[in-house]
Amino acid sequence: MQDLDVLRYPIGRFDYGTPIPLGETRAHIAEIDKLPIKLTELVGKWGDERLDTPYRPEGWTVRQLVHHIADSHINAYVRTKLALTEDNPTIKPYEEGEWAKLPDSQLDVALSLVILRNLHQRWVTLLDSLTETQLLRTYFHPATQRMVPLSEVIGMYAWHGEHHYQHIYRLAAREGWLEHTT
Template sequence: MQDIDSLRYPIGHFAHGSVFSPEELKGQIRSIAEMPIRLTELVGKWGDDRLDTPYRPEGWTVRQVVHHVADSHINAYVRTKLALTEDNPTISPYEEGEWAKLPDYSLEIASSLVILRNLHQRWTTVLESLSEDQLNRTYFHPASQRSFPVSEVIGIYAWHGEHHYQHIYRLAARNGWLQNNVD
């Protein structure tokens, strides 16, 4: 069995404060664009037995992870638009663990997969159009007590999508679900 840290952070921690080249940003935007398709291909035909399996001991279920990614990326999209239209706005943090306990986290995952597909289309349309000045616009995160430039936010959410995709993918690999990726 793997150690708990490698199960929690299968691709490692995000390096906050990173500066990305234009080519790296393009790759990250492409990753954001493709994530909903990859996630749907992985889990879209799974039944409740798989969807209600935690990706690690004391971790969220696959169903909760999918709904969390939709919630998180909705917030990121709104925060990006706030940063682009206001002067370093203070965003509102949220308690993601508490959100995962709300009744909508028991719904079928199709609703969140559809949200992600459409949201990411809109989000990447905005991200692909940004000038260097717009990439440097910021929002203030009160929990972190610092401002985040849009360019770093792109890196964070490319990482975030892959982080959670790998939670699910590696669970599937450990359980032999990849060979016959249905039900």
């Protein structure tokens, strides 16, 4: 079971509810900014065989992971804007496992890589502009019954991107795909 846990959480679990200092938030924004290029450099030239390989037993395929990252980060961007324009809005959770089964999760990953590149450019522009006061703005997450400050949202999505990047990177390392990306 421990080996499966390492495959599922290669960088550990995110520590929810811990205050995040401004310097760390700025570093998290920089990580969010870099993710689309890192991910594209890793998987952008892979063929179907690699893209349709699960990153772990009973896990999503690389293709599903890439589309999931786009789905998740689209939601995060909208939630960020809601928190900045409304007083502690209640966000809408979604069934990510069910989304990963929908037909668009079988499309070419280039579609989601382009979405991520453009979405992250907009999102990072917004995040870079936030004041310390704005970073304390919150939304309410009904699944966890918590008010979540934007500084935590930023940290969580920096973690989320790296979490899934590492799923794919470590699969590639195990399979010997890192030197030749065809």
